Structure formats: structure tokens, C-alpha cells
Amino acid sequence: MNFSSLDENRDEHEFKELAASAGAKIRGFIIGNRSSPDSRLFVGKGKAEEIRLVVQHSEPDVVIFDHDLTPAQERNLEKTLECRVMDRTGLILDIFAQRARSHEGKLQVELAQLRHMSTRLIRGWTHLERQKGGIGMRGPGETQLETDRRLISIRIKQINKRLKKVDKQREQGRKSRKKAEIPTVSLVGYTNAGKSTLFNKLTSSDVYAADQLFATLDPTLRRVDLANQQSIILADTVGFIRDLPHELVAAFRATLQETTEADLILHVIDSHDEQREEYKIQVNEVIHSLGAEDTPQIEIMNKIDLVNQEPRIEQGHDDVPTRVWLSAISGEGLEQVLEVLSKTFADQVFIGELKLPPALSRLRALLYKEDAVTSENSGENGEYLLSVSIRKRILNSLLSKESLDLKTLTI
Secondary structure (H helix, E strand, C coil), X not given: CEECCCECCCCHHXXXXXXXXXXXXXXCCCCCEECCCECCCECCHHHHHHHHHHHHXXXXXXXXXXXXXXXXXXXXXXXXHCCEEECHHHHHHHHHHHHCCCHHHHHHHHHHHHHHHHHHHHHHCHHHCCCCCCCCCCCHHHHHHHHHHHHHHHHHHHHHHHHHHHHHHHHHHHHHHHXXXXXXXXXXXXXXXXXXXXXXXXXXXXXXXXXXXXXCCCCEEEEEECHHHCEEEEEECCCECCCCCHHHHHHCHHHHHHHHCCCEEEEEEECCCCCHHHHHHHHHHHHHHCCCCCCCEEEEEECHHHCCCCCEEEECHHHXXXXXXXXXXXXXXXXXXXXXXXXXXXXXXXXXXXEECHHHHHHHHHHHHCCCEEEEEECCCCCEEEEEEEEHHHHHHHHHHCCCXXXXXXX
């Protein structure tokens, strides 16, 4: 349905993709226009009758709406259509439930489902409520309702407790990376833009990737070694989507924290998609809602093999890279991405020449042990003249052990 008061341009293709991703076979697709949703049936009596006739003819298992429905609207529609009804949030939750593979992912999805169910339970069972406070006033409806409320509340508390433990482990990992001064790069993008495929190419991993919405939900972190002994931690995150249910945003906040604390965001965009600009806006809105709008961002224009583009790097003012064109599936343009990452984090590596007196032969040996020496010559007085490429963190650690200052050794 298109509502002038809500959204004038619904994405029909995305809705069909969501249904297909959930495993549904579409037997009919109905579009309608209305100034505002009907409080009872959402679509109005005439459109509801049209849908009912289609249901009678095609006999589907479920009717899915590309909007959020109130519990009362769902109940009234199911009674009118004589068929199970599901709204957009329920559809996305179902997809997430199918795709979650890790223990953390399953917990997060269950938490989102329970939160969604609890609001429907409270409002959806109001016809069974009884006035509280008097003997003989409690009916079976209220007893069952309170029991379900309590069970859901207990389970939500249990899941939150488990997720807190997982979050502590993630926080320890983040602190360790910060202590080691290894920068984190987060891959974000609209779902099915090719994030996991790019992640696998850059990290030589086997994270599940497929041409479908929400192919992977579980956050994955891998180390990537760049040129000149540079290293980064690359994080693959859950794909974004228009009107992502707030229950899921809340449940996956710990996962998305990898984005909020990243040193750089690689925004993967499907260059072949005609709606890429709209999707880009949607992703940036989510990034803004997470508080990561000030994090440096580079756009990765993926799937150039479908648009006859050449791999290249686009730069803004001061020659700062702003966009890279590539194909994650074919590997074209991966070298450009690695080049951009190396340039972005170049300040974390010392590349230069050191002059060490013979007394510092132990430091020379340690530099060789770190594979930091690219060439060596001898000075007039027997000094070691070393060309070095080494991470500043490691070099500073070596120098501090010898109580040395880099300035005194630099040629």
C-alpha cells in the first residue's frame, strides 16, 4: 500500500526479495493507494474484499503486508481473509531467525522476536482482560495472559544476561586491539551489496555469502596484513535495510558497535542497482543513528563487472581517497582497496633509515627478528645503517626497552 501520509514510494522489488528470502513463493501481488491506514483493517473494506477474493482463488498459506500492522489489525485481517497474516517486521524477524548461525546471533534474534511478541501479546489479548482487584473477577483469559507475560519476561531477562557476557568479551577484544594499536575497519552497506564477498576476498575467509537479503547476520572479524608491515582488523556487519525493525536495531546494537568504534568505514554500494542512491541514504541514516556519522568513510562501488566500469580510485581534496570501484566477485579492484587502506593508515608505520652504533647490535638483531630491515650498509665508524619499515608501536616498544629516542637514531 502507498500512503501519502507515510511513504509515497515503497520499494516493491525489495519487498518481493524479502518474501523470497524467507522462502515464500509469491502467488499474487496487490498494490493499493490510500490517504491513511484504516484503523480496523489497515487497507479499507474494499481492498480487504479484493484481497479476500485473491486468497480464495490462490489459497496461500500467509498474506504478507509491507507495513507494520497493529495486533488488532492483524486479528481483524485474519478473520476477514480467513488466512494467516504477517507484517513487515514479522517477515524480517523470520528471515533473521533462519539465517542466524552463531550462538550470539541466535540469542539476538530470539530477543528481538520476544520483544515484538510481548507488545502484541499485551495489546492482542485485551479482549480476554478482566478487571483486577476482586475475588471471582479473574477469568481464564487473564490468567493465561499473565502467565505468558511472565514467561516472556523471564526469557528476555535470561537472554539479556547471556548477551551481556558476550558483549563483555567483545569489549575485551576491542580494548586489546586498541592497546595493540591495530585499527579497525568496518564494512557496512545495504543488504546484498556484496559485503561478505568482499570480506572473503580481502581476508581469504569463507564467511557465508549469497545473492540474497541478509545472507549473513553474525559479525566476523579478521586480520588483514597490508603493505609495509601494516595490519588492520576488518569487521563484517549485518546488512542494513529500509525500515529495519527497531527491535532488531536494539538487539544487534552490540554487533553494530563494531561500526561505532571503527577507525574507518567502508560503505559497500551495489553500483549496478538503480536505487543505489536511495539505499546509500538509508545506510547513512542508520550510521547516524548509531552515532558514527563522524567516522571517516570511503565508498566501495561494487559489482563493476555488471556496469562495464574499470577499477579505479576517486580522490577528493588533498588527494584523500573517497571512492573505490571494484568487483568483489571477480577480484578486479582489490589491489586498489588495499592501496587505499595502506595509504589511510600509513601514519602508523615508520619507514626510514636508522643509524645504530656497534653497541646497539642487540637492537639491530631485534629489528631483524621483526623482519623490519629492508637493507643494510656500514658507516665510516662501523655503524649499522639500516633501512627500516616497521609499525611505530613495535619500534617504540623496542626503543623504550633500550631507553633510546628515535630522533637520535634517525638519519
